[in-house]
Amino acid sequence: MASEDIAKLVESLAKAQVGGGELSFKGKSLKLNTAQDAEVVIKEIEEYEGLQALRLEGNTVGVEAAKVIAKALQKKPDLKKCYWNDMFTGRLRSEIPPALISLGEALITAGAQLQELDLSDNAFGPDGVRGFEALLKSSACYTLQELRLNNCGMGIGGGKILADSLTECYKKSSAHGRPLTLKVFVAGRNRLENDGTIALAEAFRIIGTLEEVHMPQNGINHAGISALAESFSANSLLRVINLNDNTFTERGAVAMARALKTLRQVEVINFGDCLVRSKGALAIAEAIKEGLHKLKELNLSFCEIKREAAVAVTEALEDRMKLEKLDLNGNCFGEEGCDQIQEILDGFNMTGVLGPLSDDEGEDDDDDDEEDEDDDDEDDEQDDEEVEEEEEIRAKEELDSPSKKILHSHESTPVLTPPVDVASFLAFPSPDKLLRMGPKRSTILAQKMDVSDTGKVVQAFLQVSSVFRDENAVKTAVQETADALLEKAFSIAVFQSDTFITSLLIHMGLLKSEEKIKTIPNLYGPLMTLNHVVQQDYFPKSLIPILIAFVTKPNRVLEEYSCARHTLLQTLHQV
Template structure:
């Protein structure tokens, strides 16, 4: 190393902040190639026996320089925080794992107990993860609280290696009576995709200690999101979830909404640019209604959410005392929709928390819904019941300490009489009346855990409505019994049912290959009757009114019934005010 370079390094080190147990060489732009180039740096380290934090980010460290630094680290048994992001600029990718192994081995030899490890912005790929694999498994990382690996190009392979290292570290640390309790995990822009995300989800669920998870821009679609959602549910102290710029679609959003119902400490949700869409937004609004008591920020930007669904979200944040920011920018509201959303937030005295709507995509084009459905959601109809089956499926599982689950033995559903199945296959007023007392068995055919089937049964029965007294009474009594059951559970399940109903009635654009029914006055008149009953919550009426009032053209074929429904909804909503 030239004497001028050594003098330059010495001068830089003389200006380095030293204090509070920290040596910082952050952002000095040093090119450290060999042992000679780091001599001054090592002298500084040796003069600091109580070193607790070492910042090397913003420099470039070669293999020989790393080995020399590693030798000095072997005596630093008190080191806790390693800030080593952006540390290999210009280095061959093959060099980085070797350098990382040297540094990791030194930490293990020293007996250091790390709490923070930051290796972000080092494009080391899967091989780089192998370079820290042994360190992550070792006692030096049993105390790790924050792991930052943002923008490292780990890929699926690196994600799997990382997950296995964390799982093994947790196993070994648990055996010693001090299980690994990672609090902060950051791994955005790593191309983890579904396999990498699913592997990490197993580690997250096992640890159960996460407070912040940041995994934006990883090419994760609904399969990986569902796995992550299941893991999030088992991290009760979770405060921040940032999955920006992945692809949730409806199935992923429903799974994540379901998990959020169990989390009471969440303060920040960032699902921006995640294709949440309108049905997903409604599910999240339901969770806002019944949970997330201290939420401060909600980002649902660029999610193809339409005006009515955005208003449902806005209505749901009304009672959140800590709410500071709602971001619905870049959706499909249209100019009038943006204005309606601003007005709604202003009327709730929450106008200041609404983020800019300057990038709104405008009202969606009226196109066949199958053309806009993702390949991921071709089976959406079949999976809707799985996604909303909160109480009957997931809540019946018992999570063991090793992460395995078993299901409680549940009695099989009673078989429906042949007469009921025959009626549902070909419904008619005559057949409904012939059921007599067996009409009560129709309630067994609707379950909030299967919103699509429940909506289908509702429409079949409601379509039989007529003013003939006996038929009218039979239909309304049956509808009352069904809706009492469907709306008496959680807001999440009832909102899933209502959104499925709205899709089938043509008032909400859904995902997947679900056909809309031919609308007749009966369902509208049955809803008009139902919303006047005590079992029909006001916030459900507000949600229906939001969609009916903004999609009147879909109800033009039943104008008289539509007007009656709209008038009754208006009155119910005004009663709320």
């Protein structure tokens, strides 16, 4: 960096000290690659007496820059708050763990006693959690009260590492007479799924001091939700529960309602887009009746709740005079049901708390109740099947292991796990199911699909790409299957490529449609799969400018997947 550039940067950062012991470089868009690039930041840190909070968000910090910044932090024992979210824009995933390790070691050396640690919006994946694992287990985090890891792509593996680290921190801090009292935990959009969530739930149960839990959009179904519910019962001070956009079904909702009956401090419940359904809503209504006197916000939007259950929820809110917001939008009440709910609230002197019901699906016929019950049963059976499949996979791994190969007494070969067919995978996609379709999965799926139907091709592509993981086996399976599907589709004359790309953009939430179409909840897999397919010879080059236009265009949805978006844009400009 030239001396005149450094001088300008010094001038622009002259107001970085914002008082209250906080030094902020927030949103400066600094590109700190080398030690020289970081000189100004280091100077500010070294000269700030009594540094208590450091904001580095909105910049990009490389490995070498992190090392020298860390060296400056070694002499800052008063540091309590680290706002290090969105700090690695454009970095390779392999760069992030060593950078975090350097910074973490500096805090430990300094003898810092952290209260807040925010690493949100850093797409570091499971390996990134290893980068701050030692920090979480150290005495620097015995005092930690707020941990924010939103949109980091931790996955199941990262969730388990995180859970182990928090548990060890609690045990070590307790042995020193000052047990960890974590209050706020944020980990939305991390693909934790059931296994990662169950591991974290056990850590929550042990800690027992949580006041806020935010875990939206993590692919959790009733098994993970039930585990969380049990852990919440051990956290009596819980005030905010945000599990938006997961999948409760009746079993998860009933388990969560049971936990809510034991909690007395809850102020905010966000179960929107969680498929609570009517039976789950009735269980939650019962929990409200028996307590939750401090409730301020209740979100049960887009949960397939019908009129009768919604009325029960509304009637349960009588005397909950602290209620400020009730969101029941996107359910199935019908016009009369919507009016009835508003009338009940008016009678309670709660006019104005009900949010808009503009997306109400209309009242279903009574016969549909039986269909919903059947759907719940099917969901539960499917969940049970997935558990059985996981057990079968583990059993097969044991059978295949040379040291653990077990044969039935009447057989000479191990019993193999049954394969998965195309219909089963498309009904409930998962990485395990895709792998278990076998080495001919891509050919089989392409043969089964009617590629003349553009809509079906889009849906199949999204279902396949939704299970994308960074693990090599899953990544390869997704890419090969997407290739077989799209190569066949683009090769036939009747296939409309423009319609395909338009429909795909609509389902990804990147293009508005006059029709009501529910967009997919997670764009990471589709973006990363597109990054592969656009490089293939079969992909029409005429579609590249369209993709560039919509991926480049500012979009709140894409902001959550900055690394995947950046990777795709780089590829699009190269092909």
